[in-house]
Amino acid sequence: MAKITAxxxxxxxxxxxxxxxxSSRFAFNLIHESKHRVRIAKGAYNHGGxxxxxxxxxxxxxxxxxKTIAQSFNARKILAFATSAVRDAPNRSxxxxxxxxxxxxxxKILDGEKEAFYGALAAKNLLYPLQNCxxxxxxxxSCEIATISAFKHAGAFSYNLGTVRLKELFIDKEQYKEANVxxxxxxxxxxxxxxxVLVGIGGTFRALSKVLMRxxxxxxxxxxxxxxxxxxxxELCKKVEQSDQKVLKQMxxxxxxxxxxxxxxxxxxxxxxxxxxxxxxxxxVGVREGYYLYxxxxxxxxxxxxxFNVSVRYLLDTFHYKQTHHNAIAxxxxxxxxxxxxxxxxxxDYEKEIVIAAKLCDVGLSISCFNTHxxxxxxxxxxxRYQLTHEQIILISTLIQYQKRKRPNAQAINAIEKxxxxxxxLTLLSLSLAIxxxxxxxPLKKQLHSYDITAQNITFNRQDLxxx
Amino acid sequence: MAKITAxxxxxxxxxxxxxxxxSSRFAFNLIHESKHRVRIAKGAYNHGGxxxxxxxxxxxxxxxxxKTIAQSFNARKILAFATSAVRDAPNRSxxxxxxxxxxxxxxKILDGEKEAFYGALAAKNLLYPLQNCxxxxxxxxSCEIATISAFKHAGAFSYNLGTVRLKELFIDKEQYKEANVxxxxxxxxxxxxxxxVLVGIGGTFRALSKVLMRxxxxxxxxxxxxxxxxxxxxELCKKVEQSDQKVLKQMxxxxxxxxxxxxxxxxxxxxxxxxxxxxxxxxxVGVREGYYLYxxxxxxxxxxxxxFNVSVRYLLDTFHYKQTHHNAIAxxxxxxxxxxxxxxxxxxDYEKEIVIAAKLCDVGLSISCFNTHxxxxxxxxxxxRYQLTHEQIILISTLIQYQKRKRPNAQAINAIEKxxxxxxxLTLLSLSLAIxxxxxxxPLKKQLHSYDITAQNITFNRQDLxxx
Numbered sequence: 001m002a003k004i005t006a007x008x009x010x011x012x013x014x015x016x017x018x019x020x021x022x023s024s025r026f027a028f029n030l031i032h033e034s035k036h037r038v039r040i041a042k043g044a045y046n047h048g049g050x051x052x053x054x055x056x057x058x059x060x061x062x063x064x065x066x067k068t069i070a071q072s073f074n075a076r077k078i079l080a081f082a083t084s085a086v087r088d089a090p091n092r093s094x095x096x097x098x099x100x101x102x103x104x105x106x107x108k109i110l111d112g113e114k115e116a117f118y119g120a121l122a123a124k125n126l127l128y129p130l131q132n133c134x135x136x137x138x139x140x141x142s143c144e145i146a147t148i149s150a151f152k153h154a155g156a157f158s159y160n161l162g163t164v165r166l167k168e169l170f171i172d173k174e175q176y177k178e179a180n181v182x183x184x185x186x187x188x189x190x191x192x193x194x195x196x197v198l199v200g201i202g203g204t205f206r207a208l209s210k211v212l213m214r215x216x217x218x219x220x221x222x223x224x225x226x227x228x229x230x231x232x233x234x235e236l237c238k239k240v241e242q243s244d245q246k247v248l249k250q251m252x253x254x255x256x257x258x259x260x261x262x263x264x265x266x267x268x269x270x271x272x273x274x275x276x277x278x279x280x281x282x283x284x285v286g287v288r289e290g291y292y293l294y295x296x297x298x299x300x301x302x303x304x305x306x307x308f309n310v311s312v313r314y315l316l317d318t319f320h321y322k323q324t325h326h327n328a329i330a331x332x333x334x335x336x337x338x339x340x341x342x343x344x345x346x347x348x349d350y351e352k353e354i355v356i357a358a359k360l361c362d363v364g365l366s367i368s369c370f371n372t373h374x375x376x377x378x379x380x381x382x383x384x385r386y387q388l389t390h391e392q393i394i395l396i397s398t399l400i401q402y403q404k405r406k407r408p409n410a411q412a413i414n415a416i417e418k419x420x421x422x423x424x425x426l427t428l429l430s431l432s433l434a435i436x437x438x439x440x441x442x443p444l445k446k447q448l449h450s451y452d453i454t455a456q457n458i459t460f461n462r463q464d465l466x467x468x
Numbered sequence: 469m470a471k472i473t474a475x476x477x478x479x480x481x482x483x484x485x486x487x488x489x490x491s492s493r494f495a496f497n498l499i500h501e502s503k504h505r506v507r508i509a510k511g512a513y514n515h516g517g518x519x520x521x522x523x524x525x526x527x528x529x530x531x532x533x534x535k536t537i538a539q540s541f542n543a544r545k546i547l548a549f550a551t552s553a554v555r556d557a558p559n560r561s562x563x564x565x566x567x568x569x570x571x572x573x574x575x576k577i578l579d580g581e582k583e584a585f586y587g588a589l590a591a592k593n594l595l596y597p598l599q600n601c602x603x604x605x606x607x608x609x610s611c612e613i614a615t616i617s618a619f620k621h622a623g624a625f626s627y628n629l630g631t632v633r634l635k636e637l638f639i640d641k642e643q644y645k646e647a648n649v650x651x652x653x654x655x656x657x658x659x660x661x662x663x664x665v666l667v668g669i670g671g672t673f674r675a676l677s678k679v680l681m682r683x684x685x686x687x688x689x690x691x692x693x694x695x696x697x698x699x700x701x702x703e704l705c706k707k708v709e710q711s712d713q714k715v716l717k718q719m720x721x722x723x724x725x726x727x728x729x730x731x732x733x734x735x736x737x738x739x740x741x742x743x744x745x746x747x748x749x750x751x752x753v754g755v756r757e758g759y760y761l762y763x764x765x766x767x768x769x770x771x772x773x774x775x776f777n778v779s780v781r782y783l784l785d786t787f788h789y790k791q792t793h794h795n796a797i798a799x800x801x802x803x804x805x806x807x808x809x810x811x812x813x814x815x816x817d818y819e820k821e822i823v824i825a826a827k828l829c830d831v832g833l834s835i836s837c838f839n840t841h842x843x844x845x846x847x848x849x850x851x852x853r854y855q856l857t858h859e860q861i862i863l864i865s866t867l868i869q870y871q872k873r874k875r876p877n878a879q880a881i882n883a884i885e886k887x888x889x890x891x892x893x894l895t896l897l898s899l900s901l902a903i904x905x906x907x908x909x910x911p912l913k914k915q916l917h918s919y920d921i922t923a924q925n926i927t928f929n930r931q932d933l934x935x936x
Contacts, residue, residue: 021834029834030837031833031834031837032833032837033838034909069909072790072793073790074790221839318834322540322542325540364850365500366497366499366786366851367847367850367851368850368851369498369500369501370501371689371850374850375846375847375850378846379835379843382832382835382836382839382842382843383834383835383836441502
């Protein structure tokens with residue numbers, strides 16, 4: 001697989017370019033994202049699905065631009081696929097051939113089931129482990145549903161329900177009731193599995209999740225893996241259905257989404273209700289990542305090796321000096337943490353997190369060796385993304401920030417308190433990492449052969465710990 | 469020159485290990501710093517300069533530790549030198565031979581003039597350009613003075629004045645007056661050139677500068693290149709001379725420096741007064757960096773190529789994807805900025821800064837392509853260090869932070885306002901970078917062939933700018 005890969009996703013509403021950089025066999029990172037609201041489906045739904053001439057011209061211009069950008073990143077591969085609007089268009093081959101001739105880009109058409117499958121593949125591999133859920137990707141022309149059951153793919157299908165489609169067929173004509181009936185009837189054509197957890201993919205879901213995050217003054221600026229009750233999302237959808245554009249703007253909906261957020265909210269609400277969802281999870285990844293992973297993991301039964309974290313590995317590949325050294329710190333910190341938990345009669349709940357924090361504690365080193373802890377915490381908060389909950393990301397970043405002399409105190413962690421273990425447990429974690437660092441960074445400093453930790457004055461024998 | 473180089477500096481007060489990473493021919497960064505207050509001079513001044521047995525043992529233990537750390541970074545070279553205490557010691561060869569035998573480390577003894585020269589070499593090359601100044605390095609055993617005149621080295625010498633020396637000879641016996649007389653007499657033995665600017669090197673100067681920064685709630689956490697009036701420093705020295713340990717602690721002096729800050733302040737005050745300094749500049753670099761640069765720049769007449777910035781190059785080497793692309797953005801931003809300045813009748817004062825900001829605008833890309841501007845600004849604020857003023861660092865970081873849609877506003881820049889150009893000029897700079905980025909990142913977006921900039925509605929022709 002090429003080091004830099006560009007993927008172009010020709011959706012019914014927007015065309016997107018994403019560029020991934022691979023840092024090692026399974027580790028990658030998104031390094032560029034461009035979006036143009038080309039709305040290739042515009043005018044199609046009232047003309048038998050036919051792509052309109054000006055829509056094709058807009059798409060060609062944007063594809064040319066995306067090709068230039070991809071080349072400027074030295075992308076070795078440019079993969080392009082199209083979904084609902086193009087696959088439904090009687091004149092799709094005209095468009096595809098022009099792109100092939102003019103730009104030498106081959107567009108692959110994904111059928112609805114495949115599209116749903118890729119979305120679910122990305123969510124399954126790049127969100128924290130989800131045992132059972134539906135993934136729902138509301139697009140401009142169609143809506144893809146896939147089910148994960150006992151951590152496994154368990155079916156996928158597509159509804160011809162999309163934001164642009166509904167806008168053109170009903171909303172532009174102010175036929176709101178008819179739109180809701182159309183949605184209900186379309187959903188009824190296939191069996192929508194009931195699942196407690198609904199994973200949302202796509203622009204509509206992201207835009208609405210952003211509103212919910214803003215509403216609760218969420219402390220982490222990360223949509224991917226944001227989770228809340230389905231009830232809150234249903235309420236928000238209802239509110240959107242009753243709001244005019246001015247109110248929507250005040251809620252934080254961006255200008256370019258204002259005209260499709262209403263049909264999006266209508267579709268989402270009915271799906272949430274029909275599938276009896278209790279909890280929602282926002283996925284920052286979808287069909288593009290799925291398409292990429294399908295290639296990367298094709299000899300891996302479409303999953304990552306166990307105990308592998310994409311973001312952690314990417315950071316280690318990109319920023320690291322002394323991997324063996326940090327593996328030793330990680331093992332030592334884990335041992336200290338479990339020992340302290342025993343002594344204090346607490347359960348050992350965060351082994352994975354302390355190990356990741358220890359491995360990444362010096363990612364800020366090449367930026368500043370004086371400020372490694374602060375800049376490291378910033379980097380980790382911005383770059384850790386995949387396969388972790390927000391609680392895990394915040395805990396890891398907090399441990400990195402307090403890896404030196406200071407321990408976290410109630411005031412300092414006030415804004416993120418709900419995401420963290422109780423302060424006394426957090427102190428155990430933070431102490432364990434700080435001591436492990438000292439033991440390994442100053443291997444001969446005499447006074448550190450033993451170390452006072454609590455009022456009970458536990459003494460650790462350095463040699464033992466060093467030999468782990 | 470090796471990629472990773474470790475330098476061990478055996479001072480009279482502390483022994484330090486620094487590790488530099490080279491990223492290309494002249495670019496490097498400090499990636500590790502360890503310090504032990506070994507105080508190898510302890511007891512020597514009352515025993516004819518003889519290094520004491522326990523001091524030698526402490527030093528050996530620490531050197532062994534430093535060697536282990538250097539090896540853990542895969543340092544290919546370990547360079548070690550010693551200054552005042554060792555060079556003055558009649559039994560220095562005992563110490564040097566033991567280190568050679570036990571640790572296979574060769575210690576080079578620097579004479580006072582060489583020590584002063586290395587300090588000045590570092591300051592001259594790694595601070596912003598200084599036409600005329602004295603560099604003053606107050607150490608544990610000696611005090612090194614060098615003069616830079618018309619940007620050139622113009623003499624160096626050493627006083628046998630040091631913090632540990634004075635502590636042992638006078639302060640421990642509470643002979644404060646005698647100490648001041650001793651300092652005055654020692655200074656009088658050599659001609660101390662009068663210079664408006666005094667560049668301070670070493671722990672005493674850094675500790676006192678930190679107090680001054682705290683006092684004025686300085687917005688940047690960077691000692692290197694911090695500058696203020698000599699008057700403020702003289703006042704602070706006087707205050708230190710009148711304060712007990714409790715007050716010193718409240719002022720922010722660290723525990724391990726409490727017992728030598730008084731003699732340090734006494735020496736510094738007299739030197740400031742005798743040299744008639746008006747302005748002080750704190751140097752974060754000194755003899756260690758000078759020693760390193762002396763090797764790196766030996767075929768370069770001991771200076772960097774013109775228009776070369778160590779920190780910028782290091783960041784580009786370490787974080788960069790698309791250098792040609794960013795060079796083009798830089799040229800375009802510069803052109804836009806100068807054009808806008810002409811139109812608005814403002815002088816073109818920040819060409820260098822906008823070029824650096826443009827080159828570094830995407831350093832945060834590998835961490836987060838959504839948050840590149842914020843994380844980039846953070847990185848730059850922490851990692852830009854050498855050859856720039858704080859005003860330049862803050863401006864560059866601000867331009868990177870506001871490289872997207874938002875322009876800086878008065879409220880947002882409130883804390884750093886004094887360091888920045890006036891808001892209307894800052895807006896020109898920020899706009900220029902933002903537009904240059906759009907023009908180069910979206911090369912084909914039609915509506916950008918011309919661009920409204922101000923009320924006067926200037927139109928830029930994209931093709932022209934693209935071809936620069």
